Amino acid sequence: MRILITNDDGVWSDGIAKLAKDIERLGHDVIVAAPFEDSSGTAAGVGRVHSGGGIHCKPVTIDGLDGIDVYGMDGLPALAVIAGCLGAFGPKPDLVIAGINNGLNVGHAVLHSGTVGAALTATHFGVKSMAVSVEFSFDEPFWDTASAITQEVLPSLIKAPQICVFNLNIPAVPIDKCKGLVSATLAPFGNLKTAVAADGEGTLLFSMEGREVTDLSTDHDINLIKQGYATLSAIRAIVHDDRKEVQEAVADAIIACSFTSQLLDNPESAKELNTTIN
Numbered sequence: 001m002r003i004l005i006t007n008d009d010g011v012w013s014d015g016i017a018k019l020a021k022d023i024e025r026l027g028h029d030v031i032v033a034a035p036f037e038d039s040s041g042t043a044a045g046v047g048r049v050h051s052g053g054g055i056h057c058k059p060v061t062i063d064g065l066d067g068i069d070v071y072g073m074d075g076l077p078a079l080a081v082i083a084g085c086l087g088a089f090g091p092k093p094d095l096v097i098a099g100i101n102n103g104l105n106v107g108h109a110v111l112h113s114g115t116v117g118a119a120l121t122a123t124h125f126g127v128k129s130m131a132v133s134v135e136f137s138f139d140e141p142f143w144d145t146a147s148a149i150t151q152e153v154l155p156s157l158i159k160a161p162q163i164c165v166f167n168l169n170i171p172a173v174p175i176d177k178c179k180g181l182v183s184a185t186l187a188p189f190g191n192l193k194t195a196v197a198a199d200g201e202g203t204l205l206f207s208m209e210g211r212e213v214t215d216l217s218t219d220h221d222i223n224l225i226k227q228g229y230a231t232l233s234a235i236r237a238i239v240h241d242d243r244k245e246v247q248e249a250v251a252d253a254i255i256a257c258s259f260t261s262q263l264l265d266n267p268e269s270a271k272e273l274n275t276t277i278n
Contacts, residue, residue, distance in 0.1 A: 001158060002029040004084040004093035007101055008039045008114025011072040015100030017062050018143040019132065022151060023097070024068055031089050032070040033080040044078040044117030055079070077118035085125035095157065096122035099132030100146045104169050106221040107187035110235065119165050120237040128164045130157055135172035135225060145178060146170040149230050152181070167233045171225050184221040184231035
């Protein structure tokens with residue numbers, strides 16, 4: 001398989017080098033493309049890109065990645081995926097792996113993750129993908145644990161349906177201390193708590209700290225990782241919200257809009273049309 005590897009920690013990160021090296025050893029055709037600088041928290045953003053404009057991008061050399069094409073760019077991770085899928089670095093990849101990210105991407109907070117955003121972006125091009133993150137450690141991150149589990153999961157991703165995104169999170173433990181890999185739902189919150197205050201001089205001050213988890217009874221990703229499990233979740237990019245109550249709100253808005261009656265004979269016709277559509 002031709003596999004594009006990116007992340008939001010930057011092209012020079014140890015996690016991306018470890019993953020690229022190990023995936024290539026499996027016999028895959030690996031290419032790396034990632035931002036020059038840390039782009040954490042950028043979600044699926046692409047930055048200021050204009051038709052006819054340019055983004056600085058050049059080959060770089062990373063120790064241990066001899067024989068692997070590596071590109072750094074003044075762009076965000078999702079833009080690296082877009083460029084790769086459009087042929088900027090050679091043939092379109094069969095898979096995209098974003099990682100290894102130094103820090104978990106769990107719960108509904110994955111909305112803000114540049115690592116997860118890059119993986120989700122691949123689906124717009126019909127490319128399967130996986131986001132890989134390891135729990136932050138004040139000592140050396142457990143790259144070996146994360147890479148080993150990623151390699152175990154990869155064959156299943158290869159066989160998965162075409163539009164598929166895996167979100168893999170690994171606890172900060174040696175591989176022999178990991179309790180196993182389990183399926184998990186997304187927690188309704190992230191693993192960090194954030195506070196913000198204005199200093200009165202035009203600056204917002206942010207404070208972030210780890211979320212204390214005391215109730216481990218729910219089988220969502222944060223709780224399972226706290227118990228020593230690696231978690232695997234299937235996630236999706238933006239989809240149409242077809243919940244009945246939401247579509248009723250849409251119908252009400254259309255019926256109440258003055259432009260609707262201009263387009264159709266009367267509001268009742270608009271209501272009938274909207275009911276038919278939905």
